Amino acid sequence: MNIDLLVVGGGPAGLMAALEAAEYGVNVAIVEESSRLGGQLRQQTQYLSPLPSGIGEIRGFELANELVEAVTFNKHIVTYTNHTVIGLYEDGSVGINNGKEIIRCETKKISVATGADIQGVLFPGWTLPGVLTVGAAQILVNRERVKPGNEAFIVGSSDFSIEVALQLYDVGINVLGIVETETSLHDRKQENLYRLKEKNIPILENSYIEQAKGRGQVEKVILNQNGNKEEYDVDLICVDGGLNPVIELCQLYNCSFAFNEILGGWLPTYQANFETSTDGVFIAGNTAGITNQGAVMVTGKLAGLGAAESLGNVPEQAADVWRNNYWSELAKLENYQVNEARTCHIQNFETSKTKVYET
Amino acid sequence: MDKSTIVCRCEEINVDEIETVLKMGAETFDDVKRITRCGMGPCQAKMCVKHVSNLISEYTGKPLAEIPPARARMPLKITRMRVLAGTESHASTVKAVFEEGDPDEK
Numbered sequence: 001m002n003i004d005l006l007v008v009g010g011g012p013a014g015l016m017a018a019l020e021a022a023e024y025g026v027n028v029a030i031v032e033e034s035s036r037l038g039g040q041l042r043q044q045t046q047y048l049s050p051l052p053s054g055i056g057e058i059r060g061f062e063l064a065n066e067l068v069e070a071v072t073f074n075k076h077i078v079t080y081t082n083h084t085v086i087g088l089y090e091d092g093s094v095g096i097n098n099g100k101e102i103i104r105c106e107t108k109k110i111s112v113a114t115g116a117d118i119q120g121v122l123f124p125g126w127t128l129p130g131v132l133t134v135g136a137a138q139i140l141v142n143r144e145r146v147k148p149g150n151e152a153f154i155v156g157s158s159d160f161s162i163e164v165a166l167q168l169y170d171v172g173i174n175v176l177g178i179v180e181t182e183t184s185l186h187d188r189k190q191e192n193l194y195r196l197k198e199k200n201i202p203i204l205e206n207s208y209i210e211q212a213k214g215r216g217q218v219e220k221v222i223l224n225q226n227g228n229k230e231e232y233d234v235d236l237i238c239v240d241g242g243l244n245p246v247i248e249l250c251q252l253y254n255c256s257f258a259f260n261e262i263l264g265g266w267l268p269t270y271q272a273n274f275e276t277s278t279d280g281v282f283i284a285g286n287t288a289g290i291t292n293q294g295a296v297m298v299t300g301k302l303a304g305l306g307a308a309e310s311l312g313n314v315p316e317q318a319a320d321v322w323r324n325n326y327w328s329e330l331a332k333l334e335n336y337q338v339n340e341a342r343t344c345h346i347q348n349f350e351t352s353k354t355k356v357y358e359t
Numbered sequence: 360m361d362k363s364t365i366v367c368r369c370e371e372i373n374v375d376e377i378e379t380v381l382k383m384g385a386e387t388f389d390d391v392k393r394i395t396r397c398g399m400g401p402c403q404a405k406m407c408v409k410h411v412s413n414l415i416s417e418y419t420g421k422p423l424a425e426i427p428p429a430r431a432r433m434p435l436k437i438t439r440m441r442v443l444a445g446t447e448s449h450a451s452t453v454k455a456v457f458e459e460g461d462p463d464e465k
Contacts, residue, residue: 085435126364249435265423
């Protein structure tokens with residue numbers, strides 16, 4: 001395999017990066033470890049908002065289908081599903097596992113769009129069957145058509161977990177409540193809060209799960225709310241401990257990292273063109289900071305543009321014009337705080353070069 | 360929280376075991392990993408890294424920004440030995456051994 005740009009990850013960020021670079025004649029290969037492209041969009045049945053301009057009202061899985069179609073019919077893009085990047089070789093080639101052997105891929109540039117890992121929540125009994133992440137519950141319901149339980153608590157009240165709570169309700173799961181340690185909920189989508197009220201799903205503030213109990217699976221939960229303990233019969237607990245950018249491949253590339261709590265913790269430092277401190281290594285999507293789906297797509301465009309420019313396929317001036325456009329779109333799409341944190345992260349590119357573990 | 364609460368479910372390492380190595384002087388996730396095997400199972404620290412970092416932060420008083428992430432190494436994902444050893448194109452003695460011992464092969 002010998003190409004101009006290798007995109008690692010076939011989710012919205014990776015697909016957009018590939019499409020953008022292909023616009024400028026860059027030969028791109030997308031490597032995706034699962035059997036289908038589309039990433040997390042594949043099980044998003046809700047309408048996505050906000051989305052980049054030019055994309056109308058659309059559900060997540062429908063958007064995935066459109067992007068996959070665009071990529072499939074693009075003559076500059078080849079896609080490899082069921083292929084997993086497992087590391088780098090000394091000669092700079094990328095090792096890709098196709099299930100039978102390791103393919104060594106030589107690429108001029110790479111765009112890491114490996115997304116984010118959803119984190120769990122720690123409480124006694126969290127390893128019992130019946131405790132799932134909200135992401136896993138959504139995959140089971142929307143993609144695998146499996147109902148994971150009947151009586152549920154959701155732990156964590158991000159927009160995403162509220163969305164999943166509503167989807168679980170829609171398939172007939174009784175959602176007893178959304179457990180939240182904080183006491184004030186700001187920045188939640190008003191529309192979702194309204195829908196929760198409509199369906200009688202309370203957000204239980206200042207509360208946490210003391211313990212999950214059961215023989216071989218979750219049967220009971222002890223909830224602590226405002227210091228009062230109460231026991232409930234539930235067989236499903238969906239937890240959302242936040243998202244962590246997947247940075248492993250960037251570690252192998254010896255990128256510099258900085259800690260930015262708002263962007264999701266440790267992530268590679270990068271510049272306005274989404275290139276990291278390692279030449280030719282670009283990042284896109286949640287790997288470059290946790291944000292919403294629409295913004296993820298724009299970061300993909302920025303990384304694709306950056307790679308095309310550094311390959312000499314776009315003149316600098318033209319690239320700057322487009323880059324400015326994409327950046328203003330990004331500012332419109334993502335949460336103000338996140339955009340501020342991202343701008344700060346980029347401004348600190350030079351100063352925050354902290355190499356973590358150079359061994 | 361109950362000290363017997365599991366933190367790393369792949370290797371079944373609980374809060375108590377992690378606190379013990381913190382008392383021994385462990386300061387990073389990789390320190391904890393090397394002493395306890397926490398994070399060395401099938402998920403390769405995906406589920407426990409944040410929990411362990413939080414425990415380190417609580418114990419040492421250091422902010423999370425001063426606790427480095429787990430260091431990833433090749434191979435990043437679970438890979439069959441047979442695949443790593445190579446196939447026809449890069450034949451090796453190791454490969455021959457694998458083929459002999461594998462009833463699935465032809």
